[in-house]
Amino acid sequence: MRLERRPQVPPYLVIVAPLAAVAVSLTLAAGLIAAAGVNPLTAYAEMVRGAMGSRLSLTEMLTRATPLILTGLAAAVAFRARLWNIGGEGQFLMGALVTAWVGHSLDLPPVPGIAVLLVLGMASGAILLAGPAYLRLRFGVDEVVTTLLLNFIVILFVGLMVEGPLRDPLAFGWPSSVPVDGDFRLPDLIARTRLHVGFLIALVAAGIVWLVLSRTVFGAETRAVGLNAAAAKFAGISLPVNLMAVALFSGALAGLAGSIEVLGVTANVTTTISPGFGYAGIVVAMLAALHPAGVVVAAVFVATVFVGADAMSRATGVPSFIADVIVALCLLSMLVALLFTTYRVRR
C-alpha cells in the first residue's frame, strides 16, 4: 500500500473532505459519550436542539460564530501564504483591550466612534503580528513559536490592565475593565437577543477576504508566494513586502474579532473574554480548507458544537468538555482528510 499523488484534485473532494472529517470525529466522540452512559444519538440531537432548536439558541449560536468567522479568516489568510500565525488568540485579546480602553472615554458621535474603535482594534491586532513577521524576515525566527508565546504575554498584559489602570471600580472587585461608552455598543440585529450587527460585519469581511485573495494582484502574489516562494521571487514579487502585508491583514482580522466581541457582546474586557476564539479559528480555517466561504460554514459548525454542548450537558449530564474533544478531533481528522485530497492510496 502506498500513497500516490493525484494528478488533479477532483472538485467534489474539496466538499467531501471536511464532511468526512466531521463524520469521523463525531463517530469517535460518540464512543466517549457512550462511555459516559448516554446514547450518542440522543446527545447529538440535544446538541443540535441546543444550538438551533429555538430562536434564542439559534441567535446565541450565531453570536458565538461571529468572532470565529473573523479569527478563522485571520488564520486562513496567513496560512495560505505559509505564515503560521498561531497568535490569533493574542491578537483577539489585544483588539478587545484597546477597544474597551479607548471606547470608555472616546468623545465622538456613535457611528464614527464605532468606526474608529473597529479600526483601532484592527490596528492593534495587525501590529501585534507585525513583530513576529519582522523577526521572521530579519532573523529567520520561527513565527509559530513567537506568535504562540505572545498569546500568553498578551493575556498576562490584559490581566495587568484589568487589575490595575483599567479596573472598573463598579465591578465589585471583579477583575474586569471599565465598560465602553453605551453609545458605541453595536446595535442588535434581532430584538431581545444578543445577536448584533457584528455578525453582518463578519460576513462582509468574509466576502472582502474572498475578493482580495482571488481577484486582486495582492491575492495572486500571495498565492504564488505561498505555493512556490522561489518562483515568486524570480518573477519579481517582493517576499518581505508580501509577507508583511499578509501579516497585517491577518492580524487585523483577529483584532477586529476582539473589537467586535467587546462592542457587540461583553462591553468590557476580562481575562476570560475569549474561550479560545483564536485557537478555534485555526480549526475553523483548516476545516474550511482555507476558503473564505468555507470559513463561514465551519465557524457555524464549531459554534454549534460549543453552544450545543452546553445544552446537551444540561440535558444529559455529559460534561460539556466533549465540545473541545469534538473540535480537536475535527482538526486532526481534517489534516488526514487533506492528505487524502492530494494523495490517494494505491495497493
Added chain:
Amino acid sequence: MTAVLELDGITKRFGALTANDSVSLTLGQGEILALLGENGAGKTTLMNILFGHYAADAGSVRVFGQELPSGKPRAAIEAGVGMVHQHFTLAGNLTVLDNIMLGSESLLRATSSRASARRKLMQIAERFGLPVSPDEKVSRLSVGERQRVEILKALYRDARILILDEPTAVLARPEAQRLFETLKEMTKEGLSLIFISHKLHEVMAASDRVAVLRGGRMVAERVTAETTPEELAELMVGRRVERPVRQDHRIGAPVLVANRMRVDVGSETKLQDVSFTIGAGEILGIVGVSGNGQASLGALVSGLTRLSAGTLTLDGQDVGLMGPRGMIRAGVGRVPEDRHSEGVVGELAVWENAVLERLRSPEFSKRGFVRRAACKAHAAGLIDRFDIRGATPDTRTRLLSGGNMQKLILGRCLSIGPRFVLATQPTRGLDEGAIAAVHSELLAARAAGAAILLISEELEEAVALSDRIQAMVKGRLSDPISASEADAQRLGLMMTGVWKEGSDAA
C-alpha cells in the same frame, strides 16, 4: 549469453494513461543495455516496476530465473537488483559509510558493526574501481562523488544487476565519461547494467545494446554497434527531428555590457573580473563544467543577487543592482535554470504563470484588481503562438510536460519583445522535439534583434546557437572565441582554464 533479467509483457496504467504497454525486455549477463526514450515514454515507470516501487497491472519480472513478487522493493534488493535514482537518496549530514549502512541493518540490533561494514565497503570500492573516503560527510562531496556513493550503496547490498536512471543528468561531460568507463569495468566483474537515457551520444558510446521505448511501447531493439544515432533518434521520436541552424547576420550595437563584475556571497567570491559584451541580435554562449559560477552569473543577470563590484549595463542603463522586478521592467526576458523551482508555480493555472512577472502592468491589472479576461486571453495567445501542448489557460501548470512548461516560460519572456534574454540551461532534461522548438524560439528572438546570454552545459547546443563563446572556470570568464573557431577540443581546454596557448588562468 544467459539472461539474468527478463521482463515479460509488463503493462501499467495510471488512470487513463498507459505508461507501459506490454513491454518485454531481457538483459544478458555482463551486458550494458541502454533504455532509450523521450521524457514520458515510460522508461522510469518500467524500471520502477522492475525494482518493485510500482506494481504492474500485468506481466512478470524474473531475476536469475526466479519470479519477483510485485510491488516489493525489498524482494528486488534481495534478488540482487540495485537502483541508482536520478535524484539521489542520500542524507547529506551523514558520512559516506553511514549512508551506505543505512537501512541494511536491523533497527532492533543493539550494536552496529561499523568495522566490518567499513571493510566490506573498501573491498567493494577497490574491486570495482570506485574510490571513496568513508568518513567524509556526503554534503561535502561533489555530485559525481555522490553518485559513486549511490552506486556503492547498491553494490554493498550485493547487487548483481544495476539500474541507473538518467545517470548523467547531473554530471558534466568529463565526469560522465569517467562514469561510463567505470561501468564498463564493472561488467567485467560480473555485473549487468541497464541505464536510462535520452542522450544519443552516450547511448552510442557506452552501451552494448539499445532498447527504444516510445509512448509506453517497446518500438525497437538494436545492437549498438549496428545502428546509428540518426536511426535511434528517429526510432525514439517517431519522425525525423532536425534542430534549427543559426543563420549568419549582422550583429548590432552592444546591448548588454558587463565590466569587471564581482559577486561575493558571504565571504565567498562567486564571480570575479567577469566582463562580456553582447550585441543586438547576438547570442553569447557561456560554457563550463557545472558549479564553476554559471548559477551565480544566471542569478546576477536575472536580478536575484546583486553586484558587489563592477558594472552591468543594458542599453547604457545600469541594471546591476535592480532586482528581479527592475530587470523585468527594463525589458529583460529570463529563463531560469530550474523551471520547476524558479520558473513556474506548479499549483497555479497556466494563465497565472503566464502573467506572473507582469501582474502589475496596466495590461493585466487595474487599481489592484487582476484583469482576468485579459490575462487569460494573453495566455491563450501564448499557448497558440508557442505551441504549448496539452494546455488551456486554466490547466494546472504542474501537469504540463517539461518541454511545454519551458515553452510557457519562453513565451512569457519572449512575447514582450525583450531587448535582452537570459537563457540558463534552456533545454536541460528536454527531449529532442522540445529542444528543437526551444532552439528555434531563441534563434527567432535573435533574428528579431534581441541580445541573448546562453548559459549551457551542452557543448553542442552552445556551439550550434552561439555567435561567440566564453568559458567559465572558477568564477572567471575566458576571452570570447567565435563559434566558427570552436571545436570540442578547444572548448574542452577552455573549460579546464587553458585559454590561450601557454597561459593558465586557473
